[in-house]
Amino acid sequence: MKDVREAVREFYTSAAETPKQGLCCPTAYDSEDTAHIPKDALQRAYGCGSPVSSAGLKKGEVVLDLGSGSGVDCFIASKKVGKEGRVIGVDMTDKMIELAEGYLEKVAENLGYRNVEFKKGYLEEIPLEDESVDVVISNCVINLSSDKERVMQEVYRVLKHRGRFCIADIVSEKDVPQSVRENPTLWGECIGGAIKEEDFINIARSAGAYGINIKSRTFYREVEGVRFNSVIITGYKFIKGKECVYRGHYAIYNGPFRSVRDDDGHEYPAGVPVEICTDTLEKLTNPPYAGMFTIITAEGETVVRGCVDETEGCC
Numbered sequence: 001m002k003d004v005r006e007a008v009r010e011f012y013t014s015a016a017e018t019p020k021q022g023l024c025c026p027t028a029y030d031s032e033d034t035a036h037i038p039k040d041a042l043q044r045a046y047g048c049g050s051p052v053s054s055a056g057l058k059k060g061e062v063v064l065d066l067g068s069g070s071g072v073d074c075f076i077a078s079k080k081v082g083k084e085g086r087v088i089g090v091d092m093t094d095k096m097i098e099l100a101e102g103y104l105e106k107v108a109e110n111l112g113y114r115n116v117e118f119k120k121g122y123l124e125e126i127p128l129e130d131e132s133v134d135v136v137i138s139n140c141v142i143n144l145s146s147d148k149e150r151v152m153q154e155v156y157r158v159l160k161h162r163g164r165f166c167i168a169d170i171v172s173e174k175d176v177p178q179s180v181r182e183n184p185t186l187w188g189e190c191i192g193g194a195i196k197e198e199d200f201i202n203i204a205r206s207a208g209a210y211g212i213n214i215k216s217r218t219f220y221r222e223v224e225g226v227r228f229n230s231v232i233i234t235g236y237k238f239i240k241g242k243e244c245v246y247r248g249h250y251a252i253y254n255g256p257f258r259s260v261r262d263d264d265g266h267e268y269p270a271g272v273p274v275e276i277c278t279d280t281l282e283k284l285t286n287p288p289y290a291g292m293f294t295i296i297t298a299e300g301e302t303v304v305r306g307c308v309d310e311t312e313g314c315c
């Protein structure tokens, strides 16, 4: 882990000093989202997607950006969550933290408020309290860690109940050959440390996340016969209630599949009322499942709750 970190830090110290064109996949941000951000910061953005645009951020939310680099995603989030929200960027590279902090004043002046801070730290030891964050975003960073299990456990730890993550990262379609893994340049370019998409999903699920969804998948590069894609992956945290009970609530899956199974193993054949506990009631009536089920409550009320738009957090 120490060697990987040192090689990655060296790589991104140099990328902070001099823009590296074409590093990761250049991300097209909505110009309205970036109008308040200095051009210099945008030239040093090394993401592979736009998780901050897909995260359905709401006013007042607390957002954590893991591997914040020059701060672009933090500054976009700053505008989206408004002055009542808060954004924290974490990065291990001094030069990146210095760079991002250097833009804080200009961004605050352009927005008329300041709600962003940058902290030096590791993805594997996030310098934040348990259950302190509504949304974790990360843009092309987790592939760079040699301990992705630990990173996802940390993401889960800092999320609040019903918090969510929205992560853009590079994944491979096949196992990555050892020669690619051991090439420090390819590791720095977000190739050497990439894992298969299914492995990423399994790691997130093992950390406790549910409702995991691949929102987009775009081809990035082919190296030694292996195709690498950029994906945006989302997932949720749920802390089970101490008093989860069956009270006579039922869920009817609305289709279009014949049947679905949730992360807790409950089966829902389409059109069939299935009795659910109070925790499941809470899960099925909120993102990402809201709108997929008709709920018949114990009181006989019928609820079809759907996501109205992105502001409901249906990232």
Ligand SMILES: C[S@@+](CC[C@H](N)C(=O)[O-])C[C@H]1O[C@@H](n2cnc3c(N)ncnc32)[C@H](O)[C@@H]1O
Binding pocket: 005, 008, 009, 012, 024, 044, 045, 046, 047, 048, 066, 067, 068, 069, 070, 071, 072, 073, 090, 091, 092, 093, 096, 121, 122, 123, 124, 138, 139, 140, 141, 144, 145, 190
């Ligand atoms: C590919 S850049 C992406 C930066 C930013 N997210 C963006 O979209 O421009 C990766 C960043 O993650 C940071 N990083 C890599 N591994 C890290 C780790 N284990 N802990 C903290 N930061 C890390 C690097 O210092 C670098 O700034």
